[in-house]
Amino acid sequence: MSVGHTEVTTTAPVVSCGEEHEDCGIRDVLDRIGDKWSVLIVVELAQGVRRFRQLQRAVPGISQRMLTLTVRRLERDGLITRTVYPTVPPQVEYELTTMGHALTHLVKALADWSAEHRDAIARAREAWDAEHPGSGIR
Amino acid sequence: MSVGHTEVTTTAPVVSCGEEHEDCGIRDVLDRIGDKWSVLIVVELAQGVRRFRQLQRAVPGISQRMLTLTVRRLERDGLITRTVYPTVPPQVEYELTTMGHALTHLVKALADWSAEHRDAIARAREAWDAEHPGSGIR
DNA sequence: CGGAATCCGAAGCGATACTG
DNA sequence: CAGTATCGCTTCGGATTCCG
Numbered sequence: 001m002s003v004g005h006t007e008v009t010t011t012a013p014v015v016s017c018g019e020e021h022e023d024c025g026i027r028d029v030l031d032r033i034g035d036k037w038s039v040l041i042v043v044e045l046a047q048g049v050r051r052f053r054q055l056q057r058a059v060p061g062i063s064q065r066m067l068t069l070t071v072r073r074l075e076r077d078g079l080i081t082r083t084v085y086p087t088v089p090p091q092v093e094y095e096l097t098t099m100g101h102a103l104t105h106l107v108k109a110l111a112d113w114s115a116e117h118r119d120a121i122a123r124a125r126e127a128w129d130a131e132h133p134g135s136g137i138r
Numbered sequence: 139m140s141v142g143h144t145e146v147t148t149t150a151p152v153v154s155c156g157e158e159h160e161d162c163g164i165r166d167v168l169d170r171i172g173d174k175w176s177v178l179i180v181v182e183l184a185q186g187v188r189r190f191r192q193l194q195r196a197v198p199g200i201s202q203r204m205l206t207l208t209v210r211r212l213e214r215d216g217l218i219t220r221t222v223y224p225t226v227p228p229q230v231e232y233e234l235t236t237m238g239h240a241l242t243h244l245v246k247a248l249a250d251w252s253a254e255h256r257d258a259i260a261r262a263r264e265a266w267d268a269e270h271p272g273s274g275i276r
Numbered sequence: 277c278g279g280a281a282t283c284c285g286a287a288g289c290g291a292t293a294c295t296g
Numbered sequence: 297c298a299g300t301a302t303c304g305c306t307t308c309g310g311a312t313t314c315c316g
Contacts, residue, residue, distance in 0.1 A: 025249055025252030025253050025256055026177050026178070026181070026245060026248050026249050026252060027174075027177070027178070028252050028256060028259075029248050029251060029252040030171070030172055030177065030248070032259075033168070033172075034168055034172030034173075035172075035288080036165075036288080036289075037289095039164050039165070039168065040164075040165070043162070043164070051297085051298090052297070052298050052299075053297065053298080063289075063290050063291075064298080064299075065289080065290075065291085065299095065300090065301095066288090066289065066290075067299095068298085068299065068300080069275070069289090072273075072275045073275060075266065076262065076263055076266040076267070076270075076275055077259045077262055077263060078258060078259055078261070078262025078263075078265075078266075079259075084298095087297095088296095088297090089296095089297040089298080090296080090297055090298055090299085091297070091298085092297080092298060092299085099255055099258055099259070099262075102251070102254075102255065103251070103255075105251075106247060106248065106251045107164060109244060109247045110164050110167050110168065110244065111162040111163060111164050113167060113240070113241070113243075113244045114162065114163030114164060114166050114167040115162070115163055116240075117237055117240065117241075118163050118166060120216060120237055121166075121170075121215045121216055121217075121237070123216070124214065124215055124216025124237075125214055125215060125216075127216075128213065128214040128215075128216075129214070132214075135210075136280095137207070137210045137211060137214055173308085174308080174309075175309095189277085189278090190277070190278050190279080191277070191278080201309070201310050201311075202278085202279075203279095203280090203281095203309075203310075203311085204308090204309060204310080205279095206278080206279065206280080207309090222278090225277095226277090227277040227278080228277055228278055228279085228316085229277075229278085230277080230278060230279085
């Protein structure tokens with residue numbers, strides 16, 4: 001593989017949380033739901049139990065590979081359950097756990113914040129882009 | 139809302155976007171703060187005005203390249219201001235805007251959720267990993 | 277001090293093919 | 297239906313160098 005040398009490459013595991021402000025754990029939750037598809041899956045499952053194909057159809061654009069990876073990670077973190085019925089053809093149901101439902105509250109906060117500031121951000125971007133032509137930042 | 143045939147079992151609907159399977163602006167805000175460093179910068183700036191080097195020292199592990207990119211994007215989105223003093227050596231100050239301060243409230247919600255569920259997630263992971271040896275999922 | 281420019285490995289993700 | 301395996305492109309991000 002590409003592991004050429006045995007040097008440790010991971011540095012700075014956490015930020016200094018000694019101050020009065022709590023920044024510990026923020027990266028944890030962002031590493032979990034900050035990816036491209038997790039929140040969309042969670043939002044769909046907030047509506048009720050869903051099968052694999054149902055999820056794929058409910059989240060347009062997701063590949064079955066990413067759907068598999070995403071639900072596996074969510075299951076691993078205890079946010080959803082995966083129930084396999086040994087039928088033919090196979091049937092697998094996904095459902096939010098209690099903790100998964102708790103996550104939907106956080107997701108709602110994200111949605112609310114986004115809805116509240118989307119316009120202002122769009123305007124800020126236009127102004128910045130107009131003022132910084134060809135800066136490479138996007 | 140058109141989803142009316144089955145009610146969610148344990149808790150309230152919470153996250154219904156109003157549409158059936160519409161992408162609320164959740165991805166917008168996650169594309170903005172879901173990256174590796176943005177929230178950490180915002181958290182640090184929540185303490186007050188900071189200079190470039192101050193930020194770099196306050197966020198251990200960040201490269202100067204990523205710090206530049208991150209503050210540029212935050213500035214572009216109207217979340218922070220960048221003030222350049224034409225002194226020698228140059229001095230640049232970063233500060234949260236009003237909208238940036240509003241973002242800190244959301245970040246606090248993230249931190250609270252993380253602190254509240256970190257242990258449960260860690261335990262779920264241990265159980266899953268023990269039950270699925272060498273699955274490749276991480 | 278506060279960047280910009282370049283290089284390059286690592287990670288994310290999509291497309292496709294195959295399986296039980 | 298519900299995956300798994302492989303490939304390859306694209307993005308992310310760290311390290312380094314140079315510059316006003």
